[in-house]
Amino acid sequence: xxxxxxxxxxxxxxxxxxxxxxxxxxxxxxxxxxxxxxxxxxxxxxxxxxxxxxxxxxxxxxxxxxxxxxxxxxxxxxxxxxxxxxxxxxxxxxxxxxxxxxxxxxxxxxxxxxxxxxxxxxxxxxxxxxxxxxxxxxxxxxxxxxxxxxxxxxxxxxxxxxxxxxxxxxxxxxxxxxxxxxxxxxxxxxxxxxxxxxxxxxxxxxxxxxxxxxxxxxxxxxxxxxxxxxxxxxxxxxxxxxxxxxxxxxxxxxxxxxxxxxxxxxxxxxxxxxxxxxxxxxxxxxxxxxxxxxxxxxxxxxxxxxxxxxxxxxxxxxxxxxxxxxxxxxxxxxxxxxxxxxx
Ligand SMILES: [Zn+2]
Numbered sequence: 001x002x003x004x005x006x007x008x009x010x011x012x013x014x015x016x017x018x019x020x021x022x023x024x025x026x027x028x029x030x031x032x033x034x035x036x037x038x039x040x041x042x043x044x045x046x047x048x049x050x051x052x053x054x055x056x057x058x059x060x061x062x063x064x065x066x067x068x069x070x071x072x073x074x075x076x077x078x079x080x081x082x083x084x085x086x087x088x089x090x091x092x093x094x095x096x097x098x099x100x101x102x103x104x105x106x107x108x109x110x111x112x113x114x115x116x117x118x119x120x121x122x123x124x125x126x127x128x129x130x131x132x133x134x135x136x137x138x139x140x141x142x143x144x145x146x147x148x149x150x151x152x153x154x155x156x157x158x159x160x161x162x163x164x165x166x167x168x169x170x171x172x173x174x175x176x177x178x179x180x181x182x183x184x185x186x187x188x189x190x191x192x193x194x195x196x197x198x199x200x201x202x203x204x205x206x207x208x209x210x211x212x213x214x215x216x217x218x219x220x221x222x223x224x225x226x227x228x229x230x231x232x233x234x235x236x237x238x239x240x241x242x243x244x245x246x247x248x249x250x251x252x253x254x255x256x257x258x259x260x261x262x263x264x265x266x267x268x269x270x271x272x273x274x275x276x277x278x279x280x281x282x283x284x285x286x287x288x289x290x291x292x293x294x295x296x297x298x299x300x301x302x303x304x305x306x307x308x309x310x311x312x313x314x315x316x317x318x319x320x321x322x323x324x325x326x327x328x329x330x331x332x333x334x335x336x337x338x339x340x341x342x343x
Contacts, residue, residue, distance in 0.1 A: 003309045004289065004300060004319040005061060010045065011038035012055035015212055018100030021132060021193040025096065025316045041096040043339075044288045044320050046070070046089055047200045056202070060320075078286045079323035082341060091122070092267045093200040094288040094339040096131075096318075099188045104208035105140065105163050108201075109221075109231040110182030117223060117231075118203060123182035125266045126198040127259050129249055129337060130176040131292055134191030139178060140167035141186045141245070142237025152234055156225065159210040168237060175250035177269075179260050183233035195290055197259070197267045197339050205231055249337065255280050258337055267342055272328070273335040281329045287338040289328070291317040296332020300325035 009026060011019060018039025023030050026041075045058045046067050058066040067089075070077050074088040108124030115121060128139065143166050147155070155163045167185060170178065172192060180186050185207060188194065205228050206212070206219035220228035249258035249271055258269035270287075272280035274296055289298065295314035302308060303324050311319070313334065321328060321338075330336055 004298065004311055004321045004325060007043050007058065007288070007318045007320050008061060010042045010056070010058050011040060012042065012049055013037050014039055015214060016099075016101055016103055018098040020100070021098035022096045025131070025193070026318070027316050036100065039098050039100055043094040043096065043290075043318055044090065045093055045200075047093045047202055049202050076324035077322045078341075079284065082286065082323070086341065089200065090286055091200060091341045092339065093198045094290075095196040095198070096290075097188065097194050097196050099190055099192045102190050103188045104206055104212050104214075105167065105185055105187045106204045106206045106208070107185040107232050108180075108182050108205070109203055111199075113183070113231040114201070114203060117227065118221060120201060120203065122199040122201045124199045124201050124203050125182045125263075126180045126196060127263055127267070127269065128176075128178045128180070128188070129195040129197075129258050129269060129292075130172050130174055130178075130192065131195055132174050132193040133172050136171060137191040138169050138171045138189045139187065139192060140164060140169050140189070141178065141180060142168050142184050142233065142242065143235030144168055144237070146236045147234045149229070149234065152229055152232060153226070156207050156229065159208065163208055168242060170242070170246075175248050177247045177249050177258050177260070179245040179263050181233070181245070181262075183231060184237065185232055195269075195292070195337060195339070197263075197269055199266055205229070207232070254278070255282065265342055268338075268340045270338040270340065271335060272330045272338060274330045274332055276333055279329050279331045281327060282338055284323050284326050284328075285321075285338070285340045286323050287321045287328070287340045289319040289321055289336050289338050291315050291334060291336050294332065294334035296330055296334030298336070299329045299331070301327045301329070
């Protein structure tokens with residue numbers, strides 16, 4: 001399987017609402033029995049949900065699970081350098097996320113906390129590439145003022161609006177990107193549709209949980225509340241700090257990074273933006289390719305650059321491209337984002 005393959009929809013049921021923007025983006029009809037709780041499409045996932053049934057792993061169109069496919073031919077899928085450094089896992093979880101309601105305020109452990117207390121080598125730094133947003137829609141990130149541990153505990157105990165109010169509110173629109181380092185508390189507001197890159201875990205500390213009906217054991221990763229709250233960055237996250245976490249992916253012409261520099265230790269999101277007569281080219285890599293604007297052709301050169309294959313693509317197409325497919329070129333009037341592991 002050396003050609004790009006289209007990734008099937010993979011939308012495990014979640015506790016919060018959403019999902020119609022994913023179906024619309026993908027060009028799919030909303031099924032008559034749609035339950036309204038399919039807000040995340042897990043793309044090229046080797047990760048399972050921490051709770052809520054444990055689904056999430058991608059099954060390819062031929063019925064093989066992605067972990068099985070990777071194990072059968074790791075060098076082809078991931079490239080020998082990646083396998084030597086990271087083993088037979090992409091080290092990346094990519095999602096489309098449609099917030100049909102505001103998500104609860106939560107945070108994810110960083111690598112050090114996950115290694116020390118959760119027996120896991122990955123934390124969960126994540127990044128949002130905003131593909132669409134209702135007018136005035138926002139996200140929240142980081143405490144504006146430093147919160148002493150006892151104040152954080154008190155806010156979590158109270159489970160009221162003060163937790164959200166303590167965060168930086170950021171109005172977003174299509175074209176924005178935001179990096180969310182492990183530990184930083186955050187929430188995505190209703191009406192925001194993002195392409196999300198994450199470290200490949202489902203470890204969340206649900207600071208807000210009661211109004212979403214989440215159990216405490218799920219909310220705090222099975223840890224004591226005090227221990228779980230040690231993973232939270234108590235701030236402050238200042239204006240200057242926020243500026244280092246933001247970018248505009250639509251500012252890229254040709255080839256460039258969608259995410260701020262400090263994301264590259266965790267994952268990469270490369271924008272390839274072609275205009276008629278000016279193709280854009282990216283080097284061979286395992287990548288989830290999401291067509292975010294326009295239409296055109298995606299060509300892979302083949303491992304030896306002598307067996308090119310072309311696919312017609314348009315906004316909403318989601319492709320999995322193995323390292324062995326070779327370099328990728330897009331032609332036409334089209335912009336894609338290539339979600340890739342760290343180099
Ligand atoms: Zn999150």
